Amino acid sequence: MENTKKTTIHDIAEKLNVTASTVSRALKGNPRISDSTKKAVLKTARELNYEPNHIASALRSGRTQLIGMLVPTINRSFFSSIIRGVEEVANSLDYRVIVSQSNEVLDNEENAVKAFLNARVDGIIASIGKNTQQFDHYKQVLERGLPLILFDRTTPHLQTGQVVIDDYQGAYLATTHLLEQGCRKIAHFTTERKIDIYKERYRGYLNALQDYQVKPNEALVFSGNLQLEDGRAHTKALLRKGEAFDGIFSASDYAAMGAMQVLKENGLKIPEDVALVGFLNEPFTSFTDPPLTTVNQFPIEMGHTAANLFFHALNAEKKKIVPKKTVIQPELIIRASSLKKKP
Amino acid sequence: MENTKKTTIHDIAEKLNVTASTVSRALKGNPRISDSTKKAVLKTARELNYEPNHIASALRSGRTQLIGMLVPTINRSFFSSIIRGVEEVANSLDYRVIVSQSNEVLDNEENAVKAFLNARVDGIIASIGKNTQQFDHYKQVLERGLPLILFDRTTPHLQTGQVVIDDYQGAYLATTHLLEQGCRKIAHFTTERKIDIYKERYRGYLNALQDYQVKPNEALVFSGNLQLEDGRAHTKALLRKGEAFDGIFSASDYAAMGAMQVLKENGLKIPEDVALVGFLNEPFTSFTDPPLTTVNQFPIEMGHTAANLFFHALNAEKKKIVPKKTVIQPELIIRASSLKKKP
DNA sequence: TTGTACGCGTTATCAA
């Protein structure tokens, strides 16, 4: 039961009457080693149940095989799926992932990055906080020459690898779809914050209207926090104002859900009276009644891409490769909430 | 931009004309040190921007401040919430969490544990795979004297700390609630697998019936995988058989959702014709129409508890404290899907 | 192809 002493390369060396260096080389596949000793080493390593000590190796080599991953909230489908994606790629390359969450608080963000650096991670994959306007902690990462990959919530203030989805395109697809279903008075739920992704979604919405010769109506655009309650409030406001509308494109599934509730409470039919499209592809969207049309951001693939960029940067490092920005194309998932014309 | 040389305790020592040992002691709050030198050390540490090297410390002390956390699936609300809970406690104690997922495959499970051990984690918090019947990899953890905490999916084959919810009680509450709403012919969706938690839920269901003098009817119990499709199939089977039923207690929200769909498709009213209760408190349950009554397992709290048990075991370690099993009491979240009697 | 020798940064032990 007790902490049986772990075997080290020295134990193997002793048993074979060679030195630890030889064993180290044999285990690492160093070419400057004879086949016979290599075989012997591997054999006794198995026999003695040798497991390499990553810590010692890390201290010596400066590589921990650890990736620090920072997300705003671990338990949100979008983010946990991205973690999943990163973990899949990382594990396949014998890397491990440390996760931390910022809860959108700058202080936590800074502490997490610092903790990652202290843990001597080989690099960081992060999504920056909603309100973060200060990027020194990230700059430090870059100054140390460590790979830093940003996903979803990125910033032009950092010259580094990024993965985002094409928010403009997602919004354009969503709005176009509503237009093709015959909607002409389409409301939009968005947020005031200065995050690029919402600006892009708004732009996609406007451009789609334009392309269908529909004049934008500011009275149909609502800003809030894009939560369920906001969606409810916006929809109630719409109904109260008596402003005619036949479709809603919400930049978030939650606000779309709020709209669905209020519309139903008021006896309006979805999609006949009002067609509804959300954004995020939250798991619940397929379970609403009617199921909610939404935009898939492919979070697992996003995780894969982020990890791939990471390893790309890790291997390039010194060669100062130009930071890549990868844009993932979203997909419109059409469900009953927007299908006026049966196909 | 280049990898500026990190300052070490030696740099501080040199500057102050003391030895590294003194600096180390000062930084670690060792009592055998004068206040003046301690202050001086801390001051120059700040000046030189000193950051401790966890790796070196880990190699020397044998403690990495890392927890290996193994879950079946990272991107499932229940599990990601538990990860969140563990992370919160761990971070507050300056520990980091490495996550891996098994995807319910024994092989992945073994590899993950092995990887954790190689990374020299200070211990492991895990939920075992659905089909895992072989626990040698976990026994190895215990044999090395490392803390191992199991949550949700546990096993009597391992003598170690565990956190589970009281599945029996959750099921009992759910079924009792249906009975109090006037249901007398209550169907149950479960799974054949030999996992304790589903057996317990079944037991809770039976005992509740018994306590209300309702004779159990085997024709109302269905086994499957508890996914949406299973719930749909079970409900269709119920309707086809013509077996009368006025309530369903599903051991999973997904199967309950399937039931809701089929009932609505057949023009049955929820809860008037059939009252519905699920289990898990998946996020989508509050968004269904009607919202689904379900059982909350308090996953974040579960994570907190698991982490607390972990640190308890870590600090006890040699003293061979008896492995604790913590049972969390679930809560019935009553929503419209089961509320026949308006309160 | 293998061995020698040293260092990565920290901490534990012993001595002063």
Place this chain on the structure above:
DNA sequence: TTGATAACGCGTACAA
């Protein structure tokens, strides 16, 4: 209270 020294386990110039 502080210093000197060694050691944690591994990797890598350099030499042989």
